Amino acid sequence: MALSTPTESDPSLSPSERPVTRRERRAAQIKRSTDIATARPIASRPATRSASSASGRPSARTAPSSAAPAAQTSRWKRWRSTLVMMIVVPGLCAAFALPGTFAPASQAAPLFEHQDRTANAQELSVSTEASIASVSRDTYSATSQSELDAAAAEKAAAEAAKRAEEQAANRQSSSDSSGTDTSPVAPPTTPYSLSAVFNTAKQYIGTPYVYGGATPAGFDCSGFVMYVFGQYGISLPHGVSGQAAAGTRISVSQAQPGDLVIMSGHDGFYAGNGMILDAPKPGGHVSIRPIWTSSYYIVRI
Numbered sequence: 001m002a003l004s005t006p007t008e009s010d011p012s013l014s015p016s017e018r019p020v021t022r023r024e025r026r027a028a029q030i031k032r033s034t035d036i037a038t039a040r041p042i043a044s045r046p047a048t049r050s051a052s053s054a055s056g057r058p059s060a061r062t063a064p065s066s067a068a069p070a071a072q073t074s075r076w077k078r079w080r081s082t083l084v085m086m087i088v089v090p091g092l093c094a095a096f097a098l099p100g101t102f103a104p105a106s107q108a109a110p111l112f113e114h115q116d117r118t119a120n121a122q123e124l125s126v127s128t129e130a131s132i133a134s135v136s137r138d139t140y141s142a143t144s145q146s147e148l149d150a151a152a153a154e155k156a157a158a159e160a161a162k163r164a165e166e167q168a169a170n171r172q173s174s175s176d177s178s179g180t181d182t183s184p185v186a187p188p189t190t191p192y193s194l195s196a197v198f199n200t201a202k203q204y205i206g207t208p209y210v211y212g213g214a215t216p217a218g219f220d221c222s223g224f225v226m227y228v229f230g231q232y233g234i235s236l237p238h239g240v241s242g243q244a245a246a247g248t249r250i251s252v253s254q255a256q257p258g259d260l261v262i263m264s265g266h267d268g269f270y271a272g273n274g275m276i277l278d279a280p281k282p283g284g285h286v287s288i289r290p291i292w293t294s295s296y297y298i299v300r301i
Contacts, residue, residue, distance in 0.1 A: 192232045194258030207286045219279040247299040255298040263296045
């Protein structure tokens with residue numbers, strides 16, 4: 001016997017016995033979802049019955065008095081969470097974006113250790129400099145009055161000796177220029193002539209200069225001239241001005257070796273070709289050298 005499947009069009013079946021079709025199930029799900037969504041706000045707020053409901057008459061549901069503060073508290077919690085997220089999240093992003101802000105512990109420890117060593121080194125350097133400064137201050141000592149007096153006396157003695165040397169030099173220079181001394185006169189060994197005088201003078205080349213000297217042990221300028229002419233029986237004063245006055249002044253073009261070259265405070269023998277044979281100055285010796293100035297004249301003895 002074949003079984004027949006009941007259908008929607010079968011009028012003999014009651015609604016409870018008729019099978020549910022797919023369309024009906026979908027409609028029932030939609031209706032149930034709509035009812036749940038509609039009934040949820042109402043279920044979240046417990047309703048109270050009015051006094052009239054006690055008598056059996058239906059009455060409107062009213063929300064409790066604490067519903068409004070509860071809603072405000074819930075709304076403030078949501079806003080507070082939002083504000084916290086708005087502040088914390090950008091801060092964390094910025095912190096992680098900075099390089100080296102959060103260094104690992106393995107890297108942070110050496111950095112702090114290096115800073116500590118630097119601080120210790122600076123502290124040690126400052127303490128060392130302070131100790132050196134204190135030692136330096138300890139080594140200082142004030143100069144006593146006796147030491148100051150001794151230094152002043154030594155300086156005064158040096159100045160007095162210098163002045164004495166200068167005065168002696170001035171007196172010798174005055175004696176050299178005055179012509180008061182005369183040369184020793186010896187019998188002439190050769191006939192007098194300018195060439196003979198010049199040849200005799202050349203024999204003393206290399207003799208050292210000695211201030212006031214008039215012997216082969218040492219000559220000054222006028223002492224050299226006086227000693228050479230004295231060997232020919234001619235007595236000349238030991239001074240430049242006296243020797244210049246003892247002869248005859250001639251022109252430079254007529255000068256011959258053996259004539260005298262007279263300068264201001266100095267003289268010597270003319271050596272020809274603009275040269276002079278003289279005893280120059282302290283530290284020098286008798287030599288032939290060029291005449292270094294045009295302020296001179298020639299005197300023949």
